[in-house]
Amino acid sequence: MKKAVVPSLYTYSLLGLILTVGISTNTLARTQNIDSSQKQSATKTINSNSNLIYPAQGILSQGFRKYQHEGIDIANASGTPILAAAKGKVIQVGWDDWGLGNVIKIQHPDGRKTVYGHNRRILVSQGQQVNQGQIIAEMGSTGNSSAPHLHFEIHTNEIKTNRRVALDPIPFLRQGNQTTSIISSTNTQPNIQIKPTPTTNNLIQNSHNPNANNRCNGKTLIAGETTNARVQVCQENGQLFYIGELKQNPNQPVKLPAWSINSAQYRADNGSFSYLVSPAGIEIWRNGSRFRRDIFYTNKS
Numbered sequence: 001m002k003k004a005v006v007p008s009l010y011t012y013s014l015l016g017l018i019l020t021v022g023i024s025t026n027t028l029a030r031t032q033n034i035d036s037s038q039k040q041s042a043t044k045t046i047n048s049n050s051n052l053i054y055p056a057q058g059i060l061s062q063g064f065r066k067y068q069h070e071g072i073d074i075a076n077a078s079g080t081p082i083l084a085a086a087k088g089k090v091i092q093v094g095w096d097d098w099g100l101g102n103v104i105k106i107q108h109p110d111g112r113k114t115v116y117g118h119n120r121r122i123l124v125s126q127g128q129q130v131n132q133g134q135i136i137a138e139m140g141s142t143g144n145s146s147a148p149h150l151h152f153e154i155h156t157n158e159i160k161t162n163r164r165v166a167l168d169p170i171p172f173l174r175q176g177n178q179t180t181s182i183i184s185s186t187n188t189q190p191n192i193q194i195k196p197t198p199t200t201n202n203l204i205q206n207s208h209n210p211n212a213n214n215r216c217n218g219k220t221l222i223a224g225e226t227t228n229a230r231v232q233v234c235q236e237n238g239q240l241f242y243i244g245e246l247k248q249n250p251n252q253p254v255k256l257p258a259w260s261i262n263s264a265q266y267r268a269d270n271g272s273f274s275y276l277v278s279p280a281g282i283e284i285w286r287n288g289s290r291f292r293r294d295i296f297y298t299n300k301s
Helices: 010-026 036-047 169-176
Strands: 005-007 058-062 072-075 081-083 088-096 101-107 113-117 135-138 149-158 163-167 192-195 219-225 229-236 239-246 254-262 265-270 273-278 281-286 289-295
Touching: 058 149, 081 254, 088 113, 101 135, 135 254, 149 169, 219 273, 229 273, 239 265, 239 273, 254 273
Parallel strands: 005 192
Antiparallel strands: 058 072, 058 192, 072 149, 081 135, 088 101, 101 113, 113 149, 149 163, 219 229, 229 239, 239 254, 254 265, 265 273, 273 281, 281 289
8 A cells, every 4th residue: 555654753853963964064442432513523622722743653554443443553663762742741651451551641731631552661650741742651562452553542521521532633643743735545544654744843842841851860871972963872770762962952852762782882763764872973874774973072981
């Protein structure tokens, strides 16, 4: 089936910007059913304030189907970062007995709730305030799942009956990414490739409210600077993270799960990009081929 391009995360393309700047300067879940009129009313209420971002990179492997699959599935490798689609308060974390496995639910200021299911590892706690684009979990296959993916839902309350309403996330994600003509077929079309699309709504954090969760909150294993970027490998509670930050955007670090290749080299993946960090510098690979290497001129490892 032909794949159509839909938007994803400018957050991740920040890592790609490390390349671009360098090159340019140096070279299933429970839900009560509603009728169409109720759904239309709920949709109208949300549309005016919709600014959701895609919560993960990957393939849109299953779409929204009313009464059957009241969310969307985004498939990718286990450990792929899961992001908060909008800022809000974490109201539930833990195991879901209805099939979602390790689940996170976030209450947003406009009344919406978003649900993130099948996570391998949860990185937030109940009651925590999160920012749009903040890494909240790692993609997994817990619960009723046959392969790693994110099950993502949007809920609102129908005002007259106070019943929970599940809405198709796609229109709100599209609007939140400032695009209008992304999918040419129905919303249930499978295998839609999600690729990074620049948008000011998709920042991991904003400069007015820096988020410490995107910094190193543990032991720094490697810390170095290139001409245009600062790079860290950090260990927190047994988990390795890659943290990349452009010097021109110091309040917008990107934090990705990483792993050790050998005693002195670490790797993090972002779609087709891979980042290999050693005490000497960083190698940037794409689709399995190396095309850039930057040396650290300062190294605090």
